[in-house]
Amino acid sequence: MKAVMLMFDSLRKDLLSAYGNEETITPNFQRLKEKTVAFEHFYVGSMPCMPARRELHTGRYNFLHRSWGPLEAWENSAVEIMKKHGIYTHLVTDHKHYWRDGGATYHPRYSSYEFIRGQEGDNWKGVVDKPHVDLKLNEAPLSKKFKSKSRDQDFVNRRYMREEAMHPLCRTVQAGLEFIDTNYQSDQWYLQIECFDPHEPFFVPEKYLKMYGLEDGFHGWPSYYYNNQDGRTNALLKGYYKALVSMCDAYVGKVLDAFDRYDLWKDTMLIVNTDHGFLLGEHDWWGKNIMPIYNEIANIPFFIYDPRSKIQNEQRQSLAQNIDVPATLLDYFGLDKPQEMMGQSLKGIIEKDEPNRPYAMYGYFGSNINITDGHYTYMHAPITDEKDHIFEYTIMPTHINSLFSTKELQGMTLSKPFSFTKGVPLLKIPAQGFGGSNYHRFKNRLYHIDVDPKQTRKIEDKEIQCRLIQAIKKMMEENDAPSELYAFYGFDHEINPEYLKLLDRQVVESEAELIQGINFTTEELKEGYLAFIKNMPDASCIAECFKKQALIDETIFYQLVEETVGKERINDVMYQLNLNMRLD
Structure with missing residues (x-):
């Protein structure tokens, strides 16, 4: 038994031909669809990058207890479980977050790993006097200062990647193909080819730009903000993103070629997935970090081929999430799922479209908490401020690029263990700077996605809202969510339509006092x-x-x-x- 996971970052489901898009040129994703089972209702869990990857290892929601962070001592990494049971695991990736403070414990879980350098301002090539590039984006000096070092380094790195063969996406997939070439006759291995593209910056070889009538020379950096850029910049960003998706498509084709060449279809699982989507001006937003998690971000592409059933060219409607991937891999290799792992194997869905969950829950740490049943999507806003309600639970206090500051740590206390921490107590640290504040301004949002998949029209239905909140509350209890979150979201009462009406009034009245x-x-x-x-x-x-x-x-x-x-x-x-x- 063997398995390959080809993963992309920030890949939009609705821009793939396999899901009905006719504008983006993606013939290999269409070919992939014909070789696999494609999921229509596959959702994110925790947002964004490393929270999603933590779930892909542990099969547990991350966003209820922690923001961006590493794998911790008590956690069950499916990759490490496979390694301990004699399955060789190899990671090849150009995703630089694995080598930052907030992600540094992921890659050692594999038997071996290879890091491809140069993406998104990766501190790769050493130039002391870097030229500063003003991208003339409409953003504040603070934002420019935060991102300028990464952008300046990005343009240094690009000097060393003038040919497609040197592009990180090309080198990443080629390194994965090298592993397949070397090991296709061996058994009991798992290969993860993880590509940073089409994540920004949209750095695209000219060959793919020409497919859309675009010229080289645009920087490809969007501003994570509301839709405040000029029309020409918006059009270029969308065009460059589509061109980069077409480049990803070309390398999907190379992996499919390897499966055909070595007839890996007889004994090798193939998963092609992403961590989340990306807003390209829809809902007047760019990016994926601070806005409501609309379907362009939340409803993601997922393709899987299981050689045990050999089902191809079929679609599935049942709900599934990133937290289900670890359980699926363990089930495939005949390994027991740890009791702390909340995700479910996708085997039943693949074979018979047999549901394994009635709801999918997802969110950012400290923001609206979201849920879908595949027909309705509900976004529930906090009813109070973050202070005294949002804490980081960890024994490894690191942010994306740094350790927690001494100021942050001065307010920490020691909490009792959670049900999944195997008796380990945790640091309880008041959260600061987790992507925004005042999230209750978005208010509660209910969408009927069967008739409004783009989520353009909010609807009012207290009965449905009540049902979905009760489901959220049950899932929070099953995941041993911190007790203070119930008051943060107004879930510390019996949930019924009359209470929800009262809750809406209380939020308005509390704001009225201010x-x-x-x-x-x-x-x-x-x-x-x-x-x-x-x-x-x-x-x-x-x-x-x-x-x-x-x-x-x-x-x-x-x-x-x-x-x-x-x-x-x-x-x-x-x-x-x-x-x-x-x-x-």
């Missing part, structure tokens, strides 16, 4: 004000300044904010406030 005596011309300005005073030390004085105005319009709002923070900080502060003024 804006008493202040009138705003728009709901967006009100949310900007709430976010502003909640994050300022002299909030009472600021409130008095606002109350002196008869009516707060956009001009007066910006003027009062600038008077409070000063001209030096106004652009950075407004960048954050503009995000908090997005209500959709």
